[in-house]
Amino acid sequence: MSKSGKDYYSVLGVAKTATADEIKRAYRKLAAKFHPDRNKAADAEDQFKEVAEAYEVLSDTQKRQMYDQYGEAGVRNGGAGGFGGGAQGGNPMGGDWSQYSQVFDMGDMSNLFGGMFGDLFGNSQGMGGRRRQRRADQVDPGEDREVTIKIQFETANKGGEVTVEYERYGTCKTCKGSGSTTQKTMTCAKCGGSGIVQYQQATMLGNFMYQSPCPTCQGTGKVISDPCHQCKTTGRIAEKVHLDIKIPQGSYDGLTLKFRGGGNVGRHRGEAGDLYMTLNVGSFLNYRRDKETLFGEIELHPAKAVLGGNFDIETPYGKQTISIPAGTQPGDILTIRGAGAYKLGSSTKGDMKLTARVVIPKKLTREEREKWEFIGEV
Structure with a gap:
């Protein structure tokens, strides 16, 4: 891990080899200690936010791996080996799509940008619970896209180029992905920039004050100035993509090709997700392919x-x-070396295996019958 940036392990007071349970226990202890509603020290809120930030990274397996490898920059910028967001090699979709791969486990991405406070406070925001603020121009990574295409056996076997059409979210050209036609934000008038609004509720036990995220800015404290109506401030818009794809030699039915940066563009210029293209390959005559x-x-x-x-x-x-x-029996396997399909990404060919099936004539002419009778007497 890079020495630059914040040391999240030190913030939580745990070793770099700490387990997930150890990290969670340390977070709960420190969050309770520095929670602003319990700790009135001037720097309590800042320390609480720092603890929450450290836990957000270290409690997420994928983020923790990026942090261990690249330091703080790994979780802020996607790491040195990230998803490639800029256009490269004239690719209008952006990203590095030159690397093919077979099916990978994409993992559960639902918790990448979720709140951390559920561990301590559950889903309640009342009774003094606070919500971590988001920026008005919160950058979120884009979702992956999955498509299936049909191709002929010959194209898959020998390799070739096919045109693919699919839909995804691309960058809004009106606001250039910012969500604002002027690319500016301003302080939310509803919450005064805090991202939180307070309410008073009368109950049988008395009046209670509770807090909730500001409904106007969704807890960001900022609202977009001059919102873009084309993309509804998301910075992205649905688009159809026409793409010429090179199919690698030896591709087979069910193979999934991964193209980095080919998925949905994230909100407000967030990194694009990946494109996973599964091949539906036709058969060669009546042969079964493995x-x-x-x-x-x-x-x-x-x-x-x-x-x-x-x-x-x-x-x-x-x-x-x-x-x-001579003497081939029904069910015998005849192998033709090098007559099979190409091995994926190689010039090596597999084999063709033929099962012998002896066809018995159902009808015989008189002459044929005499010959079979003669053979039967031999």
Whole structure:
């Protein structure tokens, strides 16, 4: 971890090897100690916010990994190996889409930007509970997008280019992603910039004061000046994307390709999510494919199975003549080396495996019947 920036472990008073339970216990203890409604010291609120900030990072597995690797910058800017938000190589969607990968576990992202105070105070904001403020121009990462495309066997096997069309949220061109046509914010008049409003409620036990997030600014303390009506202040708008995608050689049915930065753009210029493209690959004739191996059947006349001989087989690379060994039995597997599909991202080909199926004639001419009777007497 970088030495620069805040040391969140020191803030919570735990070791870098601390478990999740140890981090939670330390947070609860310090949050109770510095909560402004309990601690009237001048710096109590600042210390409380610092403790909450440290817990937000260290209680989240993904954020903690980024922090351990890159320091504070890793959780503020997405880390050195982040999702690539700017346009690169002329890609109008932005981000680095050059890296293919098979299916990855995206994990649970629902808690990345959720509140931390539920651990201590539950969902209640009353009885003096405080809500962490958001900025009016809160930057949130965009969601991932998932699409499925159909492609022909030959395109998937040998590789090629296909055009993909899908929808996502892109940057609003009117406000350039800021949510404001002037790209400015101002103090919320409702809460005076605190992000919190107080209410008094009369009960049988007396009058109680409670707080809740300001409904005007949603607890940010700021409101957008000159809101953009095109994107409704979100900084993003739905768009259709037409994209030319290079399919890697050896792609197979069910393979998922990941394109960094191809998902939804985040609110207010937040990083774009990723695009996960699952391939629905057509079959080659009646063959069943398992990665680079093709499985099929070969129908043999009884005489061919008994005597053996040459047989023409249709492969993905043209016709190929194979030798059928004499005495081939029904169910025998005949392997044609190198006649299968390409291995993903490689010039190596798999095999074609054919199951012998001996076809017994259902109708015979008189001449054919005589010949079979003769064979039967041998």
